[in-house]
Amino acid sequence: MGKLRFEISMSLDGFVAGQDQSLENPLGVGGMQLHQWVFRLAAWRAPHGLEGGEIDASTAVIEEAGAGIGATIMGRNMFGGGSGPWGDEPWTGWWGDDPPFHMPVFVLTHHPRGPVALAGGTTFTFVTDGIEAALDQARLAASGQDVALAGGADVAQQYLAAGLIDEMDIHLVPVLLGQGARLFDNLKDSKVGLEQVHAVEAPGVTHLKYRVIR
């Protein structure tokens, strides 16, 4: 059975988004700083249809994080923000007509909606019966490959607290946001044990990989 892997960029003070997240500014105040390290890299630009970019110590980390993934899980806000029912709206999320996933994506939501198939092999399936059901469906779709948990923080916290995450890649950025959405929050009563797998220094970021111990 494939692993459930999670990767996210986090500030040194533990935030994965700034304050005042909104439809217009989904990363919140200052949140874009968390991702500057990746935008300039060829390994990020290519799957987003952009040419050029740099190669550095982050490149191998990005390639490894993207390899062997057969399905993705994400929260409703990461799919497309907002909280209303779907209605007849044709909204297909932040990701445009040709999303960078190229695989089955399972979106956790309270609002039922039929699946959406887009160009490049990305399908969005909307799951309303909880994180374990979404993981079951994603594992089935992944056909033995791993499942990626794309975020956001609240969904990651739920999976972490439930002991369902196998590996975490934290891209730790030298920024202090001061406030916003903390990754490691609401975990008070869960005993999550971690083993450090590796740490990779790269320009403007340190990549930390942990294995969850059960």
Add this chain to the structure above:
Amino acid sequence: MGKLRFEISMSLDGFVAGQDQSLENPLGVGGMQLHQWVFRLAAWRAPHGLEGGEIDASTAVIEEAGAGIGATIMGRNMFGGGSGPWGDEPWTGWWGDDPPFHMPVFVLTHHPRGPVALAGGTTFTFVTDGIEAALDQARLAASGQDVALAGGADVAQQYLAAGLIDEMDIHLVPVLLGQGARLFDNLKDSKVGLEQVHAVEAPGVTHLKYRVIR
């Protein structure tokens, strides 16, 4: 003028001590886990008067952190816990008759007290007029060498918010404490810019060095 350098062990979720810190358990619940990586090392044991111990990738980091330091600043709780006035008590803190500092140590407190000179060259001077006064005194005593800020978290936050720290070594430990004393807290209105100097992977810990940008 020497730099103000700060080093501390922090959990992946940002805590430098567990909950329920007390005189009996100054590191709080689970807080001892933050320091397991260091106790077994020869580089920690030797200055504490203990023989033996291991050498690993942390060794050079510890040696570098301890080199070129001419004076130390710490908070009242790190000196010896409690909050009452000194009175006639002979209490010389947690550190015993031969503390591992071997240099002038400046203790931030609200309670005036005369200096205490102990074996091995450690003197404790009690400073009641604030963090900047303590830094001035420590810099004078350090005679051009750097000043170490030993903690705890509240004192570090004050120096960080005031823009007085030059370098930070964060020893990031693969532990989730869930609650306790957060290092990066109460910084909402201060704009602290950081530059990543290096990251060193070692057994059970990742050493992160940052320079504060002004």
